[in-house]
Amino acid sequence: MFFRLAYGVYSTYPTIVTAKGQAMRFKNSSNGYGLVTQGLHWATAILLVNQFVTAAMIASQLGGAGVYGWHKVVGTWVMLVVFARLVWRKATKLPDFAPGLFGWEISFIEFVERALYVLLLVMPISGVVMSVAGSQAVPMLGLFTVGPIDSPIIWLAKTGRLIHVASAWLLAGAIAVHVTLVLRRHWYEKGGYADRMNPFSKD
Ligand code: HEM
Numbered sequence: 001m002f003f004r005l006a007y008g009v010y011s012t013y014p015t016i017v018t019a020k021g022q023a024m025r026f027k028n029s030s031n032g033y034g035l036v037t038q039g040l041h042w043a044t045a046i047l048l049v050n051q052f053v054t055a056a057m058i059a060s061q062l063g064g065a066g067v068y069g070w071h072k073v074v075g076t077w078v079m080l081v082v083f084a085r086l087v088w089r090k091a092t093k094l095p096d097f098a099p100g101l102f103g104w105e106i107s108f109i110e111f112v113e114r115a116l117y118v119l120l121l122v123m124p125i126s127g128v129v130m131s132v133a134g135s136q137a138v139p140m141l142g143l144f145t146v147g148p149i150d151s152p153i154i155w156l157a158k159t160g161r162l163i164h165v166a167s168a169w170l171l172a173g174a175i176a177v178h179v180t181l182v183l184r185r186h187w188y189e190k191g192g193y194a195d196r197m198n199p200f201s202k203d
C-alpha cells in the first residue's frame with residue numbers, strides 16, 4: 001500500500017491518503033474494516049503464535065523459566081488486546097457481512113467469532129488463576145507482578161490448569177475452523193474475501 005500525507009483545506013493536520021487518493025480509514029465503515037480493527041486482529045494472531053510456540057516448548061520441557069515467564073507476559077498482553085478489540089467493537093460498528101455469503105456461512109462465522117472471543121478471554125484468565133493459585137509470581141504485561149501468595153490453593157490451581165489446557169485445544173480448533181471458513185470463501189468462491197482483513201489491500 002502506498003500512501004502520502006496530505007493537508008486539508010481547513011486543517012494543518014495531515015491526513016494519510018492512499019495511492020488511489022482516498023483518505024485512509026481508521027474506523028470500520030459499512031463496507032469494510034478500518035485499520036484499527038485490522039491491526040488488532042493481526043496483533044492477536046501474532047501474539048497467539050507466540051503462545052502456542054512457547055506452550056509447545058513448555059510441554060516438551062525445552063527452555064527454562066524464561067520461556068514460562070515470556071509465555072505469561074505475552075499471555076496477559078493477549079487479554080489486554082482482546083479487551084481493546086471488544087471496546088472498539090462497541091465503539092465502531094462492524095461492517096456489513098460480505099455480499100454473497102450463504103446463510104449457513106453467516107451463522108457459522110458468527111458462532112465461531114463468539115467462541116473465539118470467549119476462549120481468548122478464558123485462556124489468559126485461567127493461566128493467571130492457575131499460576132497465582134499455584135503460588136507463582138505472575139508478571140502482568142511485564143509491568144507489575146501479582147503474587148506469589150503464601151500458600152498454594154491446590155484445587156484452584158488444578159482447576160485453572162484443566163481449563164487452560166482444555167480451552168487451548170478448543171481455541172486451536174476454533175482458529176482452524178475460522179481460517180478454513182475464510183480461505184474456503186476466498187479461494188473457492190473467489191471474490192477476495194480475505195482482503196477484508198488485509199490492510200495492504202488496494203481497495
Ligand atoms: C491467549 C493466551 C494463552 C494461550 C493461547 C496459552 C496456551 C497454553 C498452552 C497451549 C499450554 C500448554 C498446555 C499443555 O500442557 O498441554 C499452556 C501452558 C501454560 N500456560 Fe498458557 N496460554 C495463554 C496465556 C497464559 C497466561 C496469561 C498464563 C499465566 C499468567 C499462562 C500460564 C501457563 C502455564 C504456567 C502453563 C504450563 C502448565 C503446565 O504444564 O503445568 N498462560 N498455555
Ligand code: HEM
Nearest residue numbers: 037041044045048098113116175179182193194195196197
Ligand atoms: C490466529 C488467530 C485468529 C483469530 C483469533 C481471529 C479472530 C477473528 C475475529 C474475532 C474476527 C471477527 C472480526 C473482529 O471482531 O475483529 C475475525 C475476522 C476475520 N479474520 Fe480472523 N482470526 C485469526 C486468524 C486469521 C487468519 C490467519 C486469517 C486469514 C486467513 C483471518 C482472516 C479473517 C477475515 C478475512 C476476517 C473478516 C471476516 C468477515 O468480515 O466476515 N483471520 N478474525
